[in-house]
Amino acid sequence: xxxxxxxxxxxGSNAATVALGxxALGxxAxxxxxxxxxxxASAAQVEQAADVLQFENLVRTVTILSDKFEALAGAMPEExxxxxxxxxxxxxxxxxxxxxxxxxxxxxLMGIAAPPPTGITNDVQTFRAYQQRDMSRxxxxxxxxASFDFLLAAMEETRGxxxxxxxxxxxxxxxxxxxxxxxxxxxxxxxxxxxYARANEVVPPWSG
Numbered sequence: 001x002x003x004x005x006x007x008x009x010x011x012g013s014n015a016a017t018v019a020l021g022x023x024a025l026g027x028x029a030x031x032x033x034x035x036x037x038x039x040x041a042s043a044a045q046v047e048q049a050a051d052v053l054q055f056e057n058l059v060r061t062v063t064i065l066s067d068k069f070e071a072l073a074g075a076m077p078e079e080x081x082x083x084x085x086x087x088x089x090x091x092x093x094x095x096x097x098x099x100x101x102x103x104x105x106x107x108x109l110m111g112i113a114a115p116p117p118t119g120i121t122n123d124v125q126t127f128r129a130y131q132q133r134d135m136s137r138x139x140x141x142x143x144x145x146a147s148f149d150f151l152l153a154a155m156e157e158t159r160g161x162x163x164x165x166x167x168x169x170x171x172x173x174x175x176x177x178x179x180x181x182x183x184x185x186x187x188x189x190x191x192x193x194x195x196y197a198r199a200n201e202v203v204p205p206w207s208g
Contacts, residue, residue, distance in 0.1 A: 058179050058180065059155055062183060065186045066148035068190060069096070069099060069144055069190065070141065070144055070145050070148070071204070071206060072197055072202075072205065073140065073144050074141055074205075075197065076202055078137045080200045081140070092196050092200075093135070093137070094131070096143075096193070097130070097133070097135065097140055097143065098131055100130075100140075100146070101118075101131050101147075102182070102185060103148060103151040104118050104130070104147050105126075107154035108120055108121055109122050110154070110158065110166065110175065110178065118130055158179075161175055162174065163176070166178065
């Protein structure tokens with residue numbers, strides 16, 4: 001029920017974003033030459049409001065992803081955590097640990113220090129080392145939950161600097177683009193985790 005409410009809220013935010021865009025076009029179309037500066041200011045305010053709504057959509061999406069990952073990780077039986085569809089690919093446990101590691105690592109790349117117990121810094125070797133840890137099922141689930149708490153807090157910390165330019169992987173990008181990439185990555189592995197669950201006859205708790 002909570003997930004459905006969040007999805008509806010996100011849809012409402014998208015509609016509001018479209019409405020703001022239409023309003024901006026109306027402001028610009030009706031402006032006379034002497035009102036140009038005022039029109040520019042209004043358009044800038046509308047654009048800023050739209051950016052805020054888009055960021056809120058990202059935050060809500062990560063919250064939904066957090067709920068689903070934690071629910072699915074908890075639904076998988078302990079004996080399934082070592083299961084993998086074939087040799088050379090991640091096991092059930094490996095996928096969850098990878099997600100947790102990435103949730104800690106991405107903010108670290110942006111200058112937001114991960115919790116010291118994770119050992120993760122902006123050095124990719126620490127990201128890899130976390131994934132090599134020997135963890136029980138309960139530790140994996142706890143790690144996933146803690147990583148999403150940290151990721152959401154990090155997103156809030158960057159709320160006022162979404163346009164900040166950064167260099168990531170040798171290319172120039174921005175804070176908001178990094179968050180979009182992070183959400184895309186999470187969706188990819190949620191799909192993988194659902195497939196793993198179905199292969200082990202586990203029904204995702206939020207579906208029938």
